[in-house]
Amino acid sequence: MASSRLQATARQLSKTFKKKTRFDIGIASELPPAYKKFWREWKVLKPAAVHFVAQEGKWRRDELTGETLPIQNIPIPIKYPAEIHEGIWGGEAVVKGFQKRDPQRRRVPHYWVPVLKRTVVRSEVLNTHLSVTVTERTIKLINDHYGFDHYLLKTPACDLVSMLALKLKKQILTELMNGCPRYAHDPAKQKEIYKEYKTYLSSYTPEEIEWYGLSWYEALTKVAKQKEAENKPIPLKKVYRKNLVEKLKAAGLEENKGSADEISTTTSWLSKMNPFGKKDEA
Template sequence: MTARIHQFRNAAYKYVFSKEAHQLLPAHYKRRCVEFMQGEPTPVHWQPEPGPFRKNRNTGKRERVQNVPVKVVFPAECNKGLWGGEGLVVGYRKSDRRFASRIPKIWRPYLTKRVLYSEILDKHFAIEVTLRTLDLIDEAYGLDHYILKTSEVDLNSQLAMKLKRQMLLALVQKTLYPEDPVTREKVLKKYKQYLIPEEEAEWVGLTIGQALQKAHDKQAKENPTRPLKEIFTQHFIQDLSDRTTEHHEEDSWMSKLNPFGSKTSEKS
């Protein structure tokens, strides 16, 4: 993994690693970041042709297939909704003018705000979605299945990853439906295929800044910083104790060398 993986793929957000991030962040978190930045999303605005060659319809000759993806731009607004892999398509349209063959154009996806329900979190969310997202949710039989089974590459949304982290933590910590144990066991059994260890679930979807803050907090908890006043006081007490011990040892040694001290003690 290198520190410039954020330049590999166009996405709604990026992971930029520093030397500090490489040292502090756990391996499973860095692996997820690399998979996101280097992964190939499911084609949405174009369909690649299978195989290395195809037959030309006009000439009947074999020619090499060249799958050139459509240029898609993902604005920051993608992170506030669920766009289902759609974005802004940048291209050209034909012109009716005599001296202009094409005109630059941007095709925008149709966005609509819908109220979606999460069975795991037992909450309703008003989220801006595309029509394709609604179809994907219906195909997955619910928002929870769609969020949990779809990879971060295809979700391409910080909101979606935040929901995924909350869902995974609720499943692994068993905090869902605290007052209804029957429903809790039913939901846990329904989504048990998505369970991952808690130490991995709590890092899912965190930005680099959030992950570094979490790593610093964890490090500070494991190795708490002691005030200098406490350290100096402990050193001072230890020094006094050592000096007292040395003084007693010196007195006992001198008493052995003093001939009058033993006689005096015997007479008394």
């Protein structure tokens, strides 16, 4: 009897117990939902299948035995080197694994590394050309999306991966939100560009754009700075001075005035000094 009750309690507890996530610890608990949304888009969402051929459907039938088997589409584990953040690799990254080159020999460790090239991309909204490290896939994606800006704005953060691409996306969104100030010299073009890209603004609020494209550390720093700015300590001397002035005011205006005159008329010893005079005069 007792054991079953214990089990029931344990089950109940396990239902209510929630494991702490990174957003529940320390200052991170003060991160706004706008950043949580970006984090979800960047780290939680599943990226597109780049390193394996994804199969359609949920089930498949074995041709020989007629068995029904589930289609799993488990992504290959991928390594993200630090250099990924200096370029725009279009979802490609390093695959670490083994090659079986000969059935009679031991498997060989191998790294499949994307072929990188340096090229120029043109951003319509920012009105600039940028020299960036890309892969063949990035150029293909840019062409498929009819332009670099469209590619960045349409692609979720999990597929962009790199910090550079996310920062650029953030900059483009900010630019759009402000109504393309870079085209201020040409209002017709400014209107045209804004009209072409304004559809992307609908999926973000200004706060979300503000928190978009920040790394974990940057977001935490931002929260800390905001907190610090909010409750900035006031120096005690200012508080005491204020109190004193109030007290003096309360004591009476006339007396206060008199004392002020007294202070202004009394000559300080400094005013008696004459640095340009002769030695004995001083």
